[in-house]
Every structure is written in C-alpha cells, then in structure tokens.
Amino acid sequence: MRYLRSGPRRLQTQDMGxxxxxxxxxxxxxxxxxxxxxxLEAIRRHGPLTRMELGRHSGLSGPGITNILRRLADQKLxxxxxxxxxxxxxxxxxxxxxxxxxxxxxxKLRQRRGEIVLIDLSGQAHDxxxxxxxxxDRAGAVHAAVKDIADRHAALPILGxxxxxxxxxxxxxxxxxxxxxxxxxxxxxxCTASLLAERTIGSSTRxxxxxxxxxxxxxxxxxxxxxxxxxxxxxxxxxxxxxxxxPDNVQLNTVVGFESLRSRIxxxxxxxxxxxxEFSSPSLSQWIREAAGHLLDPIIAMAGFLAPSVVMIxxxxxxxxxxxxxxxxxxxxxxxxxxxxxxxxISPMKPASFSGGGVALGAALLPFLNTLLLPPxxx
Numbered sequence: 450m451r452y453l454r455s456g457p458r459r460l461q462t463q464d465m466g467x468x469x470x471x472x473x474x475x476x477x478x479x480x481x482x483x484x485x486x487x488x489l490e491a492i493r494r495h496g497p498l499t500r501m502e503l504g505r506h507s508g509l510s511g512p513g514i515t516n517i518l519r520r521l522a523d524q525k526l527x528x529x530x531x532x533x534x535x536x537x538x539x540x541x542x543x544x545x546x547x548x549x550x551x552x553x554x555x556x557k558l559r560q561r562r563g564e565i566v567l568i569d570l571s572g573q574a575h576d577x578x579x580x581x582x583x584x585x586d587r588a589g590a591v592h593a594a595v596k597d598i599a600d601r602h603a604a605l606p607i608l609g610x611x612x613x614x615x616x617x618x619x620x621x622x623x624x625x626x627x628x629x630x631x632x633x634x635x636x637x638x639x640c641t642a643s644l645l646a647e648r649t650i651g652s653s654t655r656x657x658x659x660x661x662x663x664x665x666x667x668x669x670x671x672x673x674x675x676x677x678x679x680x681x682x683x684x685x686x687x688x689x690x691x692x693x694x695x696p697d698n699v700q701l702n703t704v705v706g707f708e709s710l711r712s713r714i715x716x717x718x719x720x721x722x723x724x725x726x727e728f729s730s731p732s733l734s735q736w737i738r739e740a741a742g743h744l745l746d747p748i749i750a751m752a753g754f755l756a757p758s759v760v761m762i763x764x765x766x767x768x769x770x771x772x773x774x775x776x777x778x779x780x781x782x783x784x785x786x787x788x789x790x791x792x793x794x795i796s797p798m799k800p801a802s803f804s805g806g807g808v809a810l811g812a813a814l815l816p817f818l819n820t821l822l823l824p825p826x827x828x
Contacts, residue, residue, distance in 0.1 A: 484509055488517045489546075490823040492527060493571065497545040499532065518544055526550040526570065526821070546571060551821065552605045554598060554631070555813025556591055557639065557805065558614035559666055560584055565594045566809040567602060570817065572650030574810065576602065587617075588624035595629060609816030610634040613642035613808045615669075635815035639663055640671025640687050641678045642811030643763055643801065648673055648825070649814055651802035658757035660796070662689070662744070663806045664764040667702045670747065672755060677825045695743040705740045727767045737770070741777035748778065752795045760798045763806020771800045 484507070491506040492498055498506065503514050521527040525547055532543040548571035557564040561584060567576040576598055582590035591612070599607060610625070612634045626633040637645070643661050659673040670687035672679045680686050690702035703709055711719040713736045721728065748760055762771055775798045782795055803810055818824040 484513065485517050485520065486821065486823045488514060489521060489526065489821055492544055493546050493822065497530075497532070497543040499541045499543045501541070503544070524550065548573060550606065551817070552602070552607045553609055553611065553813045553816045554595055554607060555611045555613065555642075555809045555811070555815070556594065556634075557642070557809040557812060558582070558587065558591070558612065558617065563590065563594065564805060564809045565598055566813055567598055567605075567607075568810060568813045570821070572646075572810065572814065577809075588621040588628075591621075592625055592628045595625075595631065599631065607631065608820060611642070611812035611815030612636045613639045613812035615639055632816075635819055637812065637815060638671075638680065639665075639806075639808045640669050641680060642815070643806040643808045644671045644673045644678045644811070645814050645818065645825070646807030646811035647761065647802055648676060648678075649818075649822070650810070651807065658755055660748075660751050660755065660757040660760045661801065661806065662748075662760065662762045663808070664705060664707075664740075664762065664766065666707050668705045668744070670751065672751075672757070674755075689747040692747055694746040699743070701743055701747065704743045709740075710736050722767060722770065723765055725767055727769045733770070734773075737773050737777050741774055741781050744774075745778055745781045748795060748798070749782075756794070757796050760796045761801045761806075762798065763801030763803070763808070765805050768800060768804075775799065 487507045487509070488503060491503055495502075495506060500511060500514050500518070503509070503518075504511060507514070509517075518527065518529075521544075522529065527544050527550075528547045529542050529544050531540045533540055548569040551570045552575070553568055555566050555568065561581060563580050563582050565578050565580065566574050568574050578594065578598060580590065580594050595610060610629070610631045612622075614636065615638050617636050622634055622636060640661060640663055643663060644659065647659065647661065658675070661671045661673070663669045663671070668690035670689045672686060690700070690706065692701050693699065694701045695704065707719070710722075714722075714730060714732045718728075718730065718733070722733075751757065751760065762775060764771060778798060801807055814822075
C-alpha cells in the first residue's frame with residue numbers, strides 16, 4: 450500500500466483508541482496488513498503493552514494479536530519481556546518496539562542545498578548531513594548523498610528513501626531508482642513532510658488542527674486537520690508566500706523569505722545563522738520586526754478560517770531567532786495602530802518540535818508510513 454500525495458491520492462488509516470474501521474471491500478491480505486500496522490503503531494505510541502492492552506487499543510482478538518506479535522518478532526521489529534505484577538501478583542508478557550529493527554533515509558531539498566538524515570523506527574536520528582547541490586543535476590546530488598550515508602551504515606536494515614521537495618518530478622524519481630539499490634523514493638512536499646514528523650514523533654496531539662509555517666527561501670504553510678495533512682487542489686494550499694501583506698501591501702516572500710534576511714544582515718551573518726550560531730544584531734532585530742508585521746496577516750487569516758489548536762513555525766534558523774519572531778508576533782497582534790481590531794482568536798504560536806521544521810525527518814518517515822506504520826487517513 451503506497452503513501453500517496455494528499456489531494457487526488459490518499460491512504461487509509463485509523464486513529465488509535467477508536468473503534469475499528471469497517472473493512473468492507475478490503476481483500477484478506479489488505480486486512481492482515483492493516484491489522485499488523487495497527488498493532489505496531491499501538492506499541493510504538495503506547496508501549497510496552499501486554500496482549501490484553503493491545504486488544505483494548507486495537508479491537509483485535511487475542512489469537513489474531515498473538516499471530517501478529519509472532520510475525521513482528523520474527524521480523525525483529527518488537528521485543529518482549531516479563532512485566533512484574535503489582536504487589537507480587539501475576540506477571541504478564543509485554544511487548545515493546547525494537548527501534549533498530551528498521552531504518553529509513555529522508556532527504557529535504559531546496560534549490561541549492563539539501564539535508565539528509567538516517568532515522569530508526571522510533572524516529573530517532575542516527576546520522577545527519579547537509580550538502581550543496583547543482584540545480585541542473587539534483588537527482589545526481591541526491592543519489593551521491595544517499596549512497597554516502599547508506600555505505601556508512603551498510604550493516605543496518607535500511608527500508609527505503611523519502612524525499613521532501615516542492616518541485617521534484619517523477620522523472621527524477623526514476624533516475625534515483627535506476628541509480629540506487631534502494632527502492633524508488635516516496636515523495637511529498639515540504640510542509641506535508643513537516644506535518645507528518647510533528648504528527649508522528651513530535652509534540653502535536655491529534656485533537657484539533659495544526660498549522661505549520663516553514664520559513665526558508667520562500668514562506669509556506671501546511672495544515673493538519675484531524676490528523677490528516679491537507680494540501681488542497683494540486684497541492685496549492687498553504688502558498689502564503691505569494692500573499693500581499695502588511696500596511697505596505699508587499700508579497701510575503703519578499704519580506705520574510707531568506708533572500709530578504711540575507712540582504713538585511715549580509716552574507717556572512719546569514720551563513721552564521723544557517724550554521725546554527727545564535728547572535729544578536731540591530732539588522733537581525735529589524736528583520737524580525739518587519740517579518741512579524743507581515744507574517745501576522747496570514748496567521749490571522751488561518752486562525753479565522755481554520756482555528757487550529759496551535760500555529761507552529763519551523764525554519765533552519767536558530768531556535769532563539771524563531772522564539773524572538775514569535776514574541777514579536779505577540780506584540781504585533783496587540784498593536785492597534787496598524788490593525789484597528791484586536792485578534793484574541795489567534796491560536797497559540799510556538800516553534801516546531803524539530804530543527805528545520807522536521808522536514809527531513811518527515812521525509813524519512815515516508816517509507817515507514819508506506820510499509821509498517823499507520824499512515825494519515827483520507828479526508
């Protein structure tokens with residue numbers, strides 16, 4: 450069962466703890482595959498769990514759970530040990546995830562730079578590399594980076610490759626498949642990958658909605674509605690960088706995007722920021738004030754129409770810069786000199802759980818969501 454881009458193609462899933470979804474129309478093999486994913490997802494999220502606890506989480510029968518656990522143990526994806534009963538009572542066997550049972554590679558791509566990460570089944574990163582690339586040969590650069598990280602970890606069971614990019618093509622995926630021993634990559638746009646990371650291994654809960662804003666060369670937004678990434682028609686949802694914002698009515702990308710930041714603080718300080726160095730300067734503070742003044746407009750629109758439980762902001766910028774931007778946004782929302790109305794309905798804002806908005810991590814999760822774990826449900 451493939452993970453397909455939101456929009457015309459979606460996967461089916463079920464929220465943990467909810468009654469079992471109807472399986473009308475599914476073949477027996479598809480039902481078995483889905484039940485295995487349900488059990489593994491329950492162990493990953495809530496484990497260690499006993500068979501009885503797994504039954505409550507999944508709604509599956511005891512014999513069915515036993516057969517699935519045996520299969521997962523044979524695949525070295527779960528481990529078991531005895532749980533001591535309270536007060537010296539009866540013991541029970543509990544099952545836990547074996548993170549080293551499977552690994553995956555994720556790649557985040559921009560026009561001239563990329564990030565590649567190797568994660569285990571729990572989402573823990575074991576290796577991370579930043580690399581530059583030639584826009585004329587992106588597939589070649591990705592193949593080289595993937596081969597390098599796979600060769601360094603040749604003894605590990607690497608399940609697959611995921612790519613997060615907004616302009617990746619099927620032809621480039623075909624090139625990767627032809628060059629690499631790893632299966633054809635799974636591909637998603639950057640914001641959807643970020644949302645998948647937040648939903649699967651981040652701090653976000655499934656209740657309510659989540660809006661994720663990614664600040665990079667351009668400014669994008671993604672939406673998670675009842676646990677499902679929403680991309681809109683042709684993946685156009687969240688193209689907030691093209692909005693005209695602020696009292697001067699200029700395009701958001703020209704004020705908040707990285708090119709604006711680079712021109713404001715200079716190439717040297719911009720490079721220091723992307724390297725993770727935290728510092729303060731008058732020019733950086735000025736960019737933060739201008740960025741907040743323009744970024745508030747799409748945040749107000751999202752809060753008014755979608756009312757997400759939280760708005761997260763992710764970027765390759767240092768955490769302290771993102772926190773300063775969020776603080777300035779809270780000041781801007783109370784300033785009635787430029788906006789005549791207070792906006793108490795705006796959702797709480799906080800930084801994304803992972804550096805870079807977790808885009809590379811979300812890409813690395815794609816092979817797991819296609820083969821082992823429960824993917825997002827269809828809207």
